[in-house]
Amino acid sequence: MTKTHQFDVVVVGAGGAGLMAGLYASKTAKTAVISKLYPTRSHTGAAQGGIAAALGNIEGDNPDWHTYDTVKGSDYLGDQDAIEFMCHEAPQAVIELENYGLPFDRTPEGKISQRPFGGHTNNETGKPVRRAAHAADRTGHMILQTLYQQCIKNKVNFFDEYQVLDFIMVNGKAAGVVAVELSTGELHIIHAKAVIFATGGHGRIFEVTSNAYAYTGDGAAILLRHGIPLEDMEFFQFHPTGIYKLGILITEGVRGEGGVLINGKGERFMPKYAPNIKDLASRDVVSRAIYTEIKEGRGVDGKNFVYLDIRPETVNKFAADDGRTNVDGSKYNLTAEQVLAKLPDIIDFCRVYLGVDPVTQMMPIQPTAHYSMGGIPTNKFGEVVIDDKNTVFPGLYAAGECACVSVHGGNRLGCNSLLDIVVFGKYAGLKAAEYANQSEFEKLPAEAESASKAQFETLKNGSGKENVFKLSNELKKVMFADVGIYRNEKDMLSALEKVRELKARFKEVKVQDTGRIFNTELLNTWELGNMLEIAEVIASSAANRKESRGGHSREDYPNRDDANWLKHTLIWKKNGKLEIGYKPVTITKHQPKARVY
Amino acid sequence: MEITLKVFRYNPEKDKRGHYEVYKVEGDENDRVLDLLEYIKGNYDGTLSFRRSCAHGVCGSDAIRINGRNMLACKTLVRDVGEKITVEPVLGLKIVKDLIVDMEPFFDNYKAVLPYFINNSPLPEGGRERLQSPEARAIFDETTKCILCACCTTSCPSYWANGNYYGPAAIVTAHRFIFDDRDEAAAERLQILSETDGIARCHTAYNCTEACPREIKITKVIGEVKLAMVTGKLD
Numbered sequence: 083m084t085k086t087h088q089f090d091v092v093v094v095g096a097g098g099a100g101l102m103a104g105l106y107a108s109k110t111a112k113t114a115v116i117s118k119l120y121p122t123r124s125h126t127g128a129a130q131g132g133i134a135a136a137l138g139n140i141e142g143d144n145p146d147w148h149t150y151d152t153v154k155g156s157d158y159l160g161d162q163d164a165i166e167f168m169c170h171e172a173p174q175a176v177i178e179l180e181n182y183g184l185p186f187d188r189t190p191e192g193k194i195s196q197r198p199f200g201g202h203t204n205n206e207t208g209k210p211v212r213r214a215a216h217a218a219d220r221t222g223h224m225i226l227q228t229l230y231q232q233c234i235k236n237k238v239n240f241f242d243e244y245q246v247l248d249f250i251m252v253n254g255k256a257a258g259v260v261a262v263e264l265s266t267g268e269l270h271i272i273h274a275k276a277v278i279f280a281t282g283g284h285g286r287i288f289e290v291t292s293n294a295y296a297y298t299g300d301g302a303a304i305l306l307r308h309g310i311p312l313e314d315m316e317f318f319q320f321h322p323t324g325i326y327k328l329g330i331l332i333t334e335g336v337r338g339e340g341g342v343l344i345n346g347k348g349e350r351f352m353p354k355y356a357p358n359i360k361d362l363a364s365r366d367v368v369s370r371a372i373y374t375e376i377k378e379g380r381g382v383d384g385k386n387f388v389y390l391d392i393r394p395e396t397v398n399k400f401a402a403d404d405g406r407t408n409v410d411g412s413k414y415n416l417t418a419e420q421v422l423a424k425l426p427d428i429i430d431f432c433r434v435y436l437g438v439d440p441v442t443q444m445m446p447i448q449p450t451a452h453y454s455m456g457g458i459p460t461n462k463f464g465e466v467v468i469d470d471k472n473t474v475f476p477g478l479y480a481a482g483e484c485a486c487v488s489v490h491g492g493n494r495l496g497c498n499s500l501l502d503i504v505v506f507g508k509y510a511g512l513k514a515a516e517y518a519n520q521s522e523f524e525k526l527p528a529e530a531e532s533a534s535k536a537q538f539e540t541l542k543n544g545s546g547k548e549n550v551f552k553l554s555n556e557l558k559k560v561m562f563a564d565v566g567i568y569r570n571e572k573d574m575l576s577a578l579e580k581v582r583e584l585k586a587r588f589k590e591v592k593v594q595d596t597g598r599i600f601n602t603e604l605l606n607t608w609e610l611g612n613m614l615e616i617a618e619v620i621a622s623s624a625a626n627r628k629e630s631r632g633g634h635s636r637e638d639y640p641n642r643d644d645a646n647w648l649k650h651t652l653i654w655k656k657n658g659k660l661e662i663g664y665k666p667v668t669i670t671k672h673q674p675k676a677r678v679y
Numbered sequence: 680m681e682i683t684l685k686v687f688r689y690n691p692e693k694d695k696r697g698h699y700e701v702y703k704v705e706g707d708e709n710d711r712v713l714d715l716l717e718y719i720k721g722n723y724d725g726t727l728s729f730r731r732s733c734a735h736g737v738c739g740s741d742a743i744r745i746n747g748r749n750m751l752a753c754k755t756l757v758r759d760v761g762e763k764i765t766v767e768p769v770l771g772l773k774i775v776k777d778l779i780v781d782m783e784p785f786f787d788n789y790k791a792v793l794p795y796f797i798n799n800s801p802l803p804e805g806g807r808e809r810l811q812s813p814e815a816r817a818i819f820d821e822t823t824k825c826i827l828c829a830c831c832t833t834s835c836p837s838y839w840a841n842g843n844y845y846g847p848a849a850i851v852t853a854h855r856f857i858f859d860d861r862d863e864a865a866a867e868r869l870q871i872l873s874e875t876d877g878i879a880r881c882h883t884a885y886n887c888t889e890a891c892p893r894e895i896k897i898t899k900v901i902g903e904v905k906l907a908m909v910t911g912k913l914d
Contacts, residue, residue, distance in 0.1 A: 119732055120827075122739065122826070123730075123732050123733075123738040123740045124738075125732070127737055127738055128735070128737050183795070183796020183798070183862065185820075186808075188810075188813045188816050192811050194808050218820075220737075231794055232796075265775065295731055295734060328735075434756070435735070435756070549721070550721065594725040595726040597690060597693075597776075598692065599690075599775065600776045600777075602729070603720070603725040603728075
C-alpha cells in the first residue's frame, strides 16, 4: 500500500541547506522534510574549518573583497550577481547562526573568532585575511546540530529515514515526490505544491573521497531523468589534503593556522606555485601542485603522498620567513596547546586512522574528491532554471551542494559551502513557501509511484551475473584515475566508455534481499544507478570542455580559453542520450583576468 | 591477514530469534570494522544490514557492539580489536534487523531536554552577535562534540534497566545548553532532569565515558549537572 501525505512544501534532504529551507518554509507554509538519514547524520556535519563572512571581527574586511575572491576562486565561471548577493548576505547569515545559539569560538572581546582560509584575501595587500568564522574544527557539525535543534524548537515535520525515489511533475509543474520508508519498505507519496531538493553531492563516484556513503547524487539523477538539465558537472573539487589512501578530510584550517605542505625531499613547495599566498592558494591550485610534486618524483618514498606539517616549530619557522604576524603586529607563535584546542578533530583522525600525532609528526596526505561545483541549475533564490534563458520550473527548488547557482563556478573557495547552504537554503525555503501560498495543488497522476516500483522490480529480477560491490569499485577507480585532477581526451573518453559498459552490466545485477524492512541492499543498489548516471554526465561534460579552468585541468588544453569557453555547460538527458548546451556567465564588475595567487 | 567476524543476524521477516554467522575476510590491521562489514555485504551476503554514512566517526550512524563494547564501526580498526571480532547491535534499544536498532526512543529522550538554544531577550543592537568570553565558551566545549551516536546511552546499565531514563546522551545535550551563558532556560532543563526518570538514575557506572567515541568525559559532565541541581549555581 502506498500512503499519500499532503504538504505545501516538501524538502528533500536534511543537511544544512535542507534544514535551513525547512526552517524558513515552515514559518508560513505546511512543510515536510524527508531525509534518508537521521538529520544529524547529514554530511554537513563533516565540514570542519569554518564559514566565510566578512564580519571584520579581527581585522579589516568587507563583502566586496569576499565577492572578488570568490569570483577569482571560481576562475571567472561563477555568476557575479549571485556571488555578490551571497557575500553580502554572509555577515548577517553568520550572525543569525550565532543568534540561534551556535557555539562559535570567540575573540578575547567575545566576538565570533575568525581564521585565514585558502583564497580569502585582503584585496589591498593581497595577504590572507581572517574571514572564516569557526567552531574549533567542527564548524559544520555545529551548524548541522544548531539548525536541527532550531527545527525541533519550531516543530518542523520530519520524515526521518525516508529515501526519495522520484519527483512528481504534472503540467510542467512540481507536484511532489515519491519516497520509501526504510523501516517498513512502504512507498509514500508526498503531494506538495513546491519541492525543494537539498540532497547533497556525489563524491562517492570517486575512489579516494572525503564524502559520506550517502553522497550518491540522488536528487540530481532523479531530476535528470525528468528532463531537467544539470550545470557545470565537469567541475569537481579535489581537496588538497585528504588522509593518504582513506581520503578523510584534513581541514584547510590547518594551513590557515600556519601549517605547510612538505614534499619527499623535505622542501616546502607551495612558494613555487603560489608565490604570494603560498599554502593558502585556492584548492585547485594546491591539489595540482601536490599532484605535480608526486608526478615529478618528489612524493614521500616515491609514493603518492606528501606531508602536511602543523608541528609548532615548523609553523613558527615559516611564519617568521613569511613575515606573518598577529593582528597587533607581534610575532606569530603557535603552541602545541593551541594546535590541540583549535584542531582537535583532525588530531583525533590522525591518531585513530594513521597512528600519527600531528603535534609531533607530519601527516601523510593526498588530494581527495571533495565537492561538486556543478549541479541542478538555480537562480539566486533557489528556483530551478531549465535552459539558457534561465526559465524557472514552477514549484521546483534546489539548494546546497546538489545545486549550481552558480556561486562556485570552476572552483569553490573553502568555507563558501557552509555559507552557500545557509544563504541559499534560506531563500529556497522562503521562495518555495511564497510560491506554495499562491498556488493550488496539482492533481496527482494515477499511480505516481509506478516508475519507482518498476525500478525496484528490475533490480530484484536481474540475471545476477553482475555484482554491485564490484561494479561500484570499478566505477570509482576509473573516475578517480581518468576524470580526476588532471584530465585528457583519451583518458576521459575511455572512462566514458567504461562507465557506459558499467551501466550495461548494471542491468545484470540482482538484489538478494527480498525483504521490506531496512532493505539496505536494494537501496544501495538503487543509489549505484544514480552514481552511474552522474558519472556519465561528468565524464561527458568534462570531455566536451576543451580548456582548463578551475578544477577542470586538461593536459591537452592547459590554458583557460575565455574566447570559447567562458560559459556554463548544461547537459540534458533526452531519449536516453545526453545532449550538451551552454548558457552565458553573468559578469558584472570583475572582467576575467589571469589568475595568480 | 585472515580476519574472522562473528556477526549477529536477525531478519524480522524470517527469524524467530537472532543467531550468529561467521565470516572470514582477508584484510589488514588498518581496516575499519566498517570496511569489513561492507566487504561481507558486497561479497558474501547482501542482506546484512547496518547503518553507516560518513565513515570517519563524525555522523554517529554506525554505533555497534564490537567484542562486547560499544564503538563506531568506522572508528574501530582491526589493530584496535584483533583478528577475531564479534559484532552485535547495541543493547537497550529494540533490534529491528541485524545491527540496526530502533533509534526513536533515543531521539525522544534527546527531544525531552529542550535540546535547543533559548534566549528570549532582545537581540544585540545593529544586528550583531551576542558576546561571549572565550572562558565562558570553554565551559561547555566538551559537550558540543556529541554526535548522538548512542554509544553512551546504550552502554548504561541504568538505561538497560529502565528505558524511561533519559540516559547520558540527553544529559550531555542538556549540559551543552545549561552551561552556555547565553542560554536562559537552564532552570527548566534542571527541573526536567530532576524528575524520576532524570539524572538520579545515573549511578556512575562510568560505562558511558568509556564508550564515547568523541572522548567526552560524560560521567564528569553528569556530575556537573548534578552539582548545578544541588547548588543552583552554574559556575
